[in-house]
Amino acid sequence: MNHLELALKNNEVAINEIDNRYPPKFRASFRIKVAAANRLHYFAVVTSAIIEEIKDLPPNEQVKVIQYAFELARTRQLTAEELGILAKRLAQSEDPAEIVRLKSAMTRGFYGE
Numbered sequence: 001m002n003h004l005e006l007a008l009k010n011n012e013v014a015i016n017e018i019d020n021r022y023p024p025k026f027r028a029s030f031r032i033k034v035a036a037a038n039r040l041h042y043f044a045v046v047t048s049a050i051i052e053e054i055k056d057l058p059p060n061e062q063v064k065v066i067q068y069a070f071e072l073a074r075t076r077q078l079t080a081e082e083l084g085i086l087a088k089r090l091a092q093s094e095d096p097a098e099i100v101r102l103k104s105a106m107t108r109g110f111y112g113e
Helices: 003-021 024-056 059-075 080-092 096-111
Strands: none
Touching: 080 096
């Protein structure tokens, strides 16, 4: 059984357990919580499966994946939390070279380039 099948099976077991264990008025709430937890588990499982697939690629194909990841990281917008972390580092920095680098990173992170 692969990771994905296991995650789906665990979800079915958890939902069935909720139906058997709790009165109807609580089931919807618990189902939502279980579904959310399983979604996080599912994405972790899918991510680990993708990483394993990448490890099995020939070196020339791995290079393409790495180049794509760098391009994706370079062009994506940063989250508010990530921008906040950079802003704090900028405010605390006294190194002129780091200040320039942080300002550049914030600009790219805000506009996505």
